[in-house]
Amino acid sequence: xxxxxxxxxxxxxxxxxxxxxxxxxxxxxxxxxxxxxxxxxxxxxxxxxxxxxxxxxxxxxxxxxxxxxxxxxxxxxxxxxxxxxxxxxxxxxxxxxxxxxxxxxxxxxxxxxxxxxxxxxxxxxxxxxxxxxxxxxxxxxxxxxxxxxxxxxxxxxxxxxxxxxxxxxxxxxxxxxxxxxxxxxxxxxxxxxxxxxxxxxxxxxxxxxxxxxxxxxxxxxxxxxxxxxxxxxxxxxxxxxxxxxxxxxxxxxxxxxxxxxxxxxxxxxxxxxxxxxxxxxxxxxxxxxxxxxxxxxxxxxxxxxxxxxxxxxxxxxxxxxxxxxxxxxxxxxxxxxxxxxxxxxxxxxxxxxxxxxxxxxxxxxxxxxxxxxxxxxxxxxxxxxxxxxxxxxxxxxxxxxxxxxxxxxxxxxxxxxxxxxxxxxxxxxxxxxxxxxxxxxxxxxxxxxxxxxxxxxxxxxxxxxxxxxxxxxxxxxxxxxxxxx
Amino acid sequence: xxxxxxxxxxxxxxxxxxxxxxxxxxxxxxxxxxxxxxxxxxxxxxxxxxxxxxxxxxxxxxxxxxxxxxxxxxxxxxxxxxxxxxxxxxxxxxxxxxxxxxxxxxxxxxxxxxxxxxxxxxxxxxxxxxxxxxxxxxxxxxxxxxxxxxxxxxxxxxxxxxxxxxxxxxxxxxxxxxxxxxxxxxxxxxxxxxxxxxxxxxxxxxxxxxxxxxxxx
Numbered sequence: 222x223x224x225x226x227x228x229x230x231x232x233x234x235x236x237x238x239x240x241x242x243x244x245x246x247x248x249x250x251x252x253x254x255x256x257x258x259x260x261x262x263x264x265x266x267x268x269x270x271x272x273x274x275x276x277x278x279x280x281x282x283x284x285x286x287x288x289x290x291x292x293x294x295x296x297x298x299x300x301x302x303x304x305x306x307x308x309x310x311x312x313x314x315x316x317x318x319x320x321x322x323x324x325x326x327x328x329x330x331x332x333x334x335x336x337x338x339x340x341x342x343x344x345x346x347x348x349x350x351x352x353x354x355x356x357x358x359x360x361x362x363x364x365x366x367x368x369x370x371x372x373x374x375x376x377x378x379x380x381x382x383x384x385x386x387x388x389x390x391x392x393x394x395x396x397x398x399x400x401x402x403x404x405x406x407x408x409x410x411x412x413x414x415x416x417x418x419x420x421x422x423x424x425x426x427x428x429x430x431x432x433x434x435x436x437x438x439x440x441x442x443x444x445x446x447x448x449x450x451x452x453x454x455x456x457x458x459x460x461x462x463x464x465x466x467x468x469x470x471x472x473x474x475x476x477x478x479x480x481x482x483x484x485x486x487x488x489x490x491x492x493x494x495x496x497x498x499x500x501x502x503x504x505x506x507x508x509x510x511x512x513x514x515x516x517x518x519x520x521x522x523x524x525x526x527x528x529x530x531x532x533x534x535x536x537x538x539x540x541x542x543x544x545x546x547x548x549x550x551x552x553x554x555x556x557x558x559x560x561x562x563x564x565x566x567x568x569x570x571x572x573x574x575x576x577x578x579x580x581x582x583x584x585x586x587x588x589x590x591x592x593x594x595x596x597x598x599x600x601x602x603x604x605x606x607x608x609x610x611x612x613x614x615x616x617x618x619x620x621x622x623x624x625x626x627x628x629x630x631x632x633x634x635x636x637x638x639x640x641x642x643x644x645x646x647x648x649x650x651x652x653x654x655x656x657x658x659x660x661x662x663x664x665x666x667x668x669x670x671x672x673x674x675x676x677x678x679x680x681x682x683x684x685x686x687x688x689x690x691x692x693x694x695x696x697x698x699x700x701x702x703x704x705x706x
Numbered sequence: 707x708x709x710x711x712x713x714x715x716x717x718x719x720x721x722x723x724x725x726x727x728x729x730x731x732x733x734x735x736x737x738x739x740x741x742x743x744x745x746x747x748x749x750x751x752x753x754x755x756x757x758x759x760x761x762x763x764x765x766x767x768x769x770x771x772x773x774x775x776x777x778x779x780x781x782x783x784x785x786x787x788x789x790x791x792x793x794x795x796x797x798x799x800x801x802x803x804x805x806x807x808x809x810x811x812x813x814x815x816x817x818x819x820x821x822x823x824x825x826x827x828x829x830x831x832x833x834x835x836x837x838x839x840x841x842x843x844x845x846x847x848x849x850x851x852x853x854x855x856x857x858x859x860x861x862x863x864x865x866x867x868x869x870x871x872x873x874x875x876x877x878x879x880x881x882x883x884x885x886x887x888x889x890x891x892x893x894x895x896x897x898x899x900x901x902x903x904x905x906x907x908x909x910x911x912x913x914x915x916x917x918x919x920x921x922x923x
Contacts, residue, residue, distance in 0.1 A: 624836075626814050629777055634724065634770040643768075651909030 225605040226314045227529075227566030231522045237530050240468065240523075244475035245282040252279035253431045253480040257438035263487050278480075285479050288486035294532045296450050296493035298356060299420045301407065302384035302681055307355055309450070309495065309568055310534035314603065315355035316559075316573030316596050318348045319540070321390055322361040322584035328668045331546065333583055336361035338374055340584065343675055344576070345382035347589060350678040353596040354574045356386035361584045369702040372396030373695045376403045380691060384681040388422045394439040397423065399698055401447060406690050407683075418449045424497065424536075424571075427477040429457035433484075441481055445488040452536035453481035454497030454571070458510050461503040467516060471523055474500045482533075495536035495569060496528035512541035512580045513554030518561035525565040537567030540575035540592055547588040547664050551578060555595045563603045573599075587667035594646045594667075601642035612636075646670060713741070714750040717782075721754025724774035726781035733782045743789040746782075747797060752828075755779050759826035769819060776825040799830050801921045804852035806834030806843060807890075808867035813860035816890060816910075820856065823910040824917060840867065840874040847880050854885045854905075854917055862892040869901040885920045889913055 232240070254276050255261050261278055265271040270279040295310030307315055324333045325340050344360040359375050366374040373396070376389035380403065391397040404421040405414040414420065425441045427433050433441070444451045455477040457463035463470040478496050485492045501517040503510055511517070521537040528535035539562035544550035555575055562570045574596050576589025617632045627633055646666050648655065655661075661669075683691070713736055720729035729751065736746045758775040761767040790797065803824055807817055814836050821831045834846060847855055855875075857868045868888045875881040887905035888898055889912075898906035905920055907913035 624812060624814070626818055628770060628815055628818050629773050630770075631724075631774065634774050637768065637770055651911060653908055653912040653915075 224603060225564055226312070226603050227525075227564075229522055229561065229564035229566075230526060231519055231565075232526050236468075237526055240471050240475055240527065241530070243472045244479060245285060247431070247472060247476040248280040248285065248480060249282060250279070251431065251476075252277045253427075253433065253476065254278075255433045255438045255484070256435045257433070257442075260433065260438040260442060260484055263442070264484060267483075267487050269483075280480060280483055284483050288479075288483040289531050289533075291486045291490040292482060292531075292533060293491060293493050295534065297419050298386045298422055298450060299417050300356070300384060300386040301380070301420075301683075305356070305385040307386060309493075312566075314563055314566060314568060314570060316353055316539075316570045317356055317358045317388070318344075318351075318354050318360050318589070319572050319575040319577035319584065319592070320358050320360070320581065322577045322582060323364065324583040325361065326546070326578060326583045326585040326588075328547070328585060328587050328664065335364040336584060337365045338363035338378060341375065341378045342382050344584060344586070344589065345379050346678060346680055347586070347671055347674050348574070349383035349385060349680040350674050351574060351589075351593050353593055353600055354385070356388065357383045358388045358571070359390035360576060360589070362390065367699065367703055370399075370695065370699045373399045373403065373698055376400045377691050377695050380407055381683055381688065382680050386420070386422070388424065391423065391440060393436050394443060397440045397443050399694075401443070401449070403691055403694055406687060406694060409684075409687065414447075418447050419493070421449060423449055423451035424454050425451055425481060426454050426456060426499075427481065429455065429462035429477065430473050431477060431480075433481070438484070441485055442488050445485040445492040448489060448492050450493040450495070451485075452495035452497035452569070452571070453478045453485075454499055454536060454538075456499030456501070456538075459500070459502040459516065460505060461508075463500070465502075467520060467523070470500050470502075470520065471527070474498055474520075474524070475527055494533060496524065496531065496533040497536035497538075497571070498524035499538040499571075500524065509543075510580055511543060512538075513543035513550070513558070515557060517541065518558040521558060521562050521567060522565035525562070525567045528568075529566070534568035535566070536569045536571055537562045537565070538572050539563070539567065539570040540573045540595065541580065542575055542578050542588070542592075543580050545579050545583075547578065547585050547591060547667075551588060552591065552595070552663075555592050556599070559595055559599045560602065563599045586671040587664045590646060590667035590670050591663060594644065594663075597645070598642060607640075612640075713739070714745075714753070717746060717750025718754035718757065720782070721751055721775050721778050722757055724771065724778055726778040729778045729782040730785060733785050737785070737789060742795070743786045743793065744795050744797065747786060751779055751782050755826055756828075762826065769822065772826055773818060773822040776822045779825065797830065800828040801853035801917065802830045802832070802850070803854045803856055803917065804832050804834065804843075804846055804850060804884075805856040805858065806838035807836040807858045807860075808864050808871065809837055809839045810867055811859050811861050811864035811890075812836045813858070813890070816860065817856075817858045820858070820889065820907075820910045820913045823914050827914045827918070829917065840871045843871050844874045844878045844880065847875065847884050848878065852884055853921055854887055856887045856889065856913070856917075859888070859890040859892055865890070865892050865897060868893070868897075868903070872901055872903060887913065887916055887920070 261271045264278040298307045379387045405411045423444045455474040457473045459470040463473040500520040525535040539559040540555045542551045542554045575592040859865045886903040889907045905916040907916045
């Protein structure tokens, strides 16, 4: 049967339709808040019913249907090195690393400290070396650079340390514009950038339930104007920012995403989009968001079905960890949502190679490598089982015969590399060897591997002139913005 | 001389290419050309095997590669050994190992891996197969005079046969002439001590270590 991405379903087609109809009703009758007069005006012009006082737009269903027809089913994300270009929506699934930690947990002391620019550079460099991270997102947000220009420092650190496609985090319109300016420098000119806006991508998050903040709405419109591909990542928490029921949570998410689809296709038809989900539940004992939960996994499978129902690529969330330390809980949480997302055929599994603890707060170098190992395993599972004459090996079985030895066969030597996943960190060594190597656990081995990568891995360097120009861009913006204060 | 340099290189390559037919063919050619059998092994084939062993040690190659290289080596040696005997030459070996799975147990793979690892480590390994009777082990020890006898057992009931082999060797007056190593999933250090063998290994890599230690002067 071959690749298994997309085999997992949790909703029947009737159930998908009921969620679809319910969210259309919500958009028509309840509406969505956009804290941006420009967004409201754009929606009003195409036929939305807008209440400027309440900042609310009610969106009729035909607008949704029209918008969905305009979104491309697939699109390209470009990388500095074309070897890493990705076609999104073409049936292959991709993983990113984790997103936006504030702290770093030092494995040696198990103490938490603020993340630094050096951490972002280091972690991006490690990410550059990991084969299952298909494109890089902002692993941590440096806390040692001026807040006014943090987005520019992030873009610079990422462009420098990986030649893979990047999504440098932006939080404000100003930051997004700065990042876009830097992306233009990266592709050596605005004209080039107009041809290849997919050199970067963005993510826009509605604030559940049913709201787009000023920053979210403005960034959504800015990305659309430039045709920069982006994900609309809706993350309602069942029981808090959405109904406690998972179906109700999907209705809220679906309405939010569809509202964003309408706005973007109104601003610029044909802007490539991804249907994003980070929907989960709130822990009813502590009021925390439970992102390592089985519900997040289920909601992501449902989201893949909804996205594909609309012929949109799905930007799902897998691999998230609630545990405070890189322990057994971290491992099983990371595995569960990743495997569910992958089998559901989520096109881009945001956070997959997570490397972050406590629901997004704290990055950990060792955990990054452990999460990568999880994604490697998941990737093998999705590869499925190939059945053909060579694989069935009937002739070979006859030749070796009862009681024979398949290890000493050419067929074995030819096929094991493709058929078997070969682990990098997972412990399978004989006990004697394990003891000789210091009886280390996975975290110790992962931490050593991270150090080794930092020592030996050299990302493809930026063109010297491009780097100089990028650095100058950041310096000038910093001067303008910090002096203005 | 240049020519023979080249042939040694090519002999080594038959091993690194896991090519038993090529190894046999080229070995025959080298013998016809009058190259000493010992040189064919040591300057040619064994170099290839060492290379594979080193790459295996660096995790660049895997067990099937190691086993296939050992198979190619074995194919060439089957031609070379009669030639060595004729010339009264002997290979410089780390040691000669006789290995087999004891009576009542037909598990083969672990022993194959030990064989490959020891071969790559410079030992000559003679594999007696599976379900080998104590009397057969004794007979072969008398005949082939190995430095080490390795007894494999996976089943917990089969380990009793390891003791039987040790006792049979003693009875035949051979126990002092061969180092006895036991291994396999069911074997423990405590068992090894109880039946008084010389070495104990839980896996192929430990087996190589133990074998080397037992033979070091």
